[in-house]
Amino acid sequence: MIAVAIDGPAGAGKSTMAKKAAAELGFVYVDTGAIYRAVGLACIKKGIDEGDKNAVEKLLQEIDISIVFLNGEQHILLNDIDVSEEIRTENVSMAASTVSAIPEVRKILLDLQRNFAKRDNVIMDGRDIGTVVLPNAQVKIFLTASPEIRAKRRVLQLAEKGEEADYTTVLTDIVKRDYNDTNREIAPLKPAENAVIVDTSNMTLEESVKKISEIIKERADI
């Protein structure tokens, strides 16, 4: 099995690149952020403070999170209900970042993520895939871009969906999430020792996808 780990900060374009590269190579694409988002959404729905370790741990015993693939596309189920769209709000992003700092949350979600790499060739994106989830991945990429560029791209992406967003608010959220994800004690966001670092600040989407595909083919020898 071949495993490709793509880590990096919020809004670096990991999912877009990983999806395209996976389609090109015939690999299964796994978005691990969706799993943390489902936990964040569950907290919001139940009115639980996402930073309350005990309450979140108790909630984890009561909910069921699973991933299914429909026409090759990942869907995330929370208690058997498809919440793939509902998890994509800014509120849920921040809630996911907060719950992801709780060690028990990370521990419980570890096997769920690792199992995918046992069954298929995968491209998995997240924050700790190369460092913790799949430390033996043949290819590790750390994808990044400046916070300002990431915020700009995010605003454009939302505009394409017909949603208006304030650049400064988006930038503030990105910087806050970077801080949370990088400074947590367990499995913080950082490049794996043998990761290739790709800064896409000055690259177009096409250039970035090309670069990622080249790195994967070269490192995985395919």
Ligand code: DC
């Ligand atoms: O990739 P994303 O923006 O959907 O992730 C949402 C949050 O989930 C992110 O801010 C931190 C957390 N996360 C994580 O801690 N580890 C991962 N492998 C993926 C996401």
